[in-house]
Amino acid sequence: MPGQIWINLPVQDLNRSIAFFKEVGFSVSHGPGNGEDNASLTIGDNNVNVMLFPAAMFEKFTGTRIADTSKRIARNRKLIATDR
Secondary structure, eight states, rough: TTTOOOEEEEESSSHHHHHHHHHHTOOOOOOOSSSSEEEEEEEEEOOOOEEEEEHHHHHHTTTTTEEEEEESSOOOOOOOOOOO
Protein backbone atom coordinates (compact mmCIF):
# COMPACT_ATOMS: atom_id res chain seq x y z
CA MET A 1 0.00 0.00 0.00
CA PRO A 2 2.94 2.45 0.21
CA GLY A 3 2.67 5.12 -2.46
CA GLN A 4 -1.08 4.70 -2.85
CA ILE A 5 -3.80 7.25 -2.23
CA TRP A 6 -7.23 6.10 -1.03
CA ILE A 7 -10.23 8.44 -1.16
CA ASN A 8 -13.66 7.53 0.27
CA LEU A 9 -16.56 9.55 -1.15
CA PRO A 10 -20.29 9.63 -0.44
CA VAL A 11 -22.52 9.67 -3.53
CA GLN A 12 -26.24 10.11 -4.14
CA ASP A 13 -26.38 7.89 -7.24
CA LEU A 14 -23.79 5.09 -7.33
CA ASN A 15 -24.24 4.12 -11.00
CA ARG A 16 -24.13 7.72 -12.20
CA SER A 17 -20.99 8.35 -10.12
CA ILE A 18 -19.29 5.23 -11.50
CA ALA A 19 -20.07 6.43 -15.03
CA PHE A 20 -18.58 9.86 -14.25
CA PHE A 21 -15.33 8.44 -12.86
CA LYS A 22 -14.99 6.06 -15.83
CA GLU A 23 -15.52 9.00 -18.20
CA VAL A 24 -12.60 10.92 -16.64
CA GLY A 25 -10.22 7.95 -16.90
CA PHE A 26 -10.76 5.73 -13.86
CA SER A 27 -11.39 2.01 -14.23
CA VAL A 28 -13.47 -0.23 -12.00
CA SER A 29 -11.28 -2.34 -9.71
CA HIS A 30 -11.92 -6.05 -9.54
CA GLY A 31 -12.15 -7.96 -6.30
CA PRO A 32 -12.98 -6.70 -2.79
CA GLY A 33 -14.51 -3.27 -2.54
CA ASN A 34 -17.09 -3.70 -5.26
CA GLY A 35 -20.67 -4.67 -4.68
CA GLU A 36 -24.23 -3.47 -5.02
CA ASP A 37 -23.64 -0.95 -2.22
CA ASN A 38 -20.22 0.44 -3.12
CA ALA A 39 -17.60 0.68 -5.85
CA SER A 40 -13.83 0.84 -6.08
CA LEU A 41 -12.15 2.64 -8.99
CA THR A 42 -8.49 3.26 -9.79
CA ILE A 43 -6.35 5.43 -12.04
CA GLY A 44 -2.62 5.69 -12.67
CA ASP A 45 -1.16 2.19 -12.20
CA ASN A 46 -3.58 1.64 -9.29
CA ASN A 47 -1.89 4.39 -7.26
CA VAL A 48 -5.06 6.46 -6.80
CA ASN A 49 -8.06 4.54 -5.51
CA VAL A 50 -11.54 5.99 -5.05
CA MET A 51 -14.18 4.19 -3.01
CA LEU A 52 -17.75 5.31 -3.67
CA PHE A 53 -20.43 4.71 -1.04
CA PRO A 54 -24.14 5.62 -1.01
CA ALA A 55 -24.61 8.62 1.29
CA ALA A 56 -26.49 6.65 4.00
CA MET A 57 -23.80 3.97 4.13
CA PHE A 58 -21.06 6.63 4.27
CA GLU A 59 -22.78 8.40 7.17
CA LYS A 60 -23.13 5.11 9.07
CA PHE A 61 -19.49 4.20 8.39
CA THR A 62 -18.07 7.59 9.43
CA GLY A 63 -20.56 8.40 12.18
CA THR A 64 -21.12 11.90 10.76
CA ARG A 65 -23.76 13.56 8.62
CA ILE A 66 -22.93 14.68 5.10
CA ALA A 67 -23.15 18.44 4.62
CA ASP A 68 -25.97 19.83 2.50
CA THR A 69 -23.83 21.93 0.15
CA SER A 70 -26.86 23.89 -1.03
CA LYS A 71 -27.05 25.37 2.49
CA ARG A 72 -23.43 25.49 3.69
CA ILE A 73 -19.86 25.28 2.52
CA ALA A 74 -18.37 21.81 2.50
CA ARG A 75 -14.84 21.20 3.67
CA ASN A 76 -12.18 21.24 0.97
CA ARG A 77 -9.05 19.13 1.36
CA LYS A 78 -5.90 19.34 -0.71
CA LEU A 79 -3.03 16.87 -0.78
CA ILE A 80 0.27 17.64 -2.46
CA ALA A 81 2.93 14.96 -2.70
CA THR A 82 6.32 15.01 -4.36
CA ASP A 83 8.67 12.24 -5.38
CA ARG A 84 11.68 11.55 -3.23
